[in-house]
Amino acid sequence: MAANDFRRRVLTAVSRIPAGRVATYGDIAAAAGSPRASRAVGNIMRECRAPGVPCHRVIAAGGQLGGYGGSPQLKRELLRAEGIPVIRNRIREFTDRRWTGTRPKGSGRRSKATRSGNGDV
DNA sequence: CTGCTGACTGGTA
């Protein structure tokens, strides 16, 4: 089943995040093949059993830090140490630093309809 | 802009 497979994709996607950049759970989920599985990604990240997976580089959407097992503030320091200034609970220039995995950043950005029946999928 | 609430989804155990 994809249980192990999905997890592996998520871990791989996270490990692909270059230093100095950040990705959101949603981006990781999308990179894993399920753009709506952001929650599931968070679940997997929490276990964080795989090495080489900088879960601290994975943050919530909007540039928010999101959570972190044990020490959320540690995450903030780690990001800051990588060259990512964090103000309060948000990443500075987040939109410019967010790494989507393989998607250009200058692309769309909520234009209209997104949640309503848009005949997508 | 910031903060909180509410309703939703997707995957794991």
Next chain:
DNA sequence: GTACCAGCCAGCA
């Protein structure tokens, strides 16, 4: 089939 989770988005104050 149920419960759990480190989210995401939209709306409101």
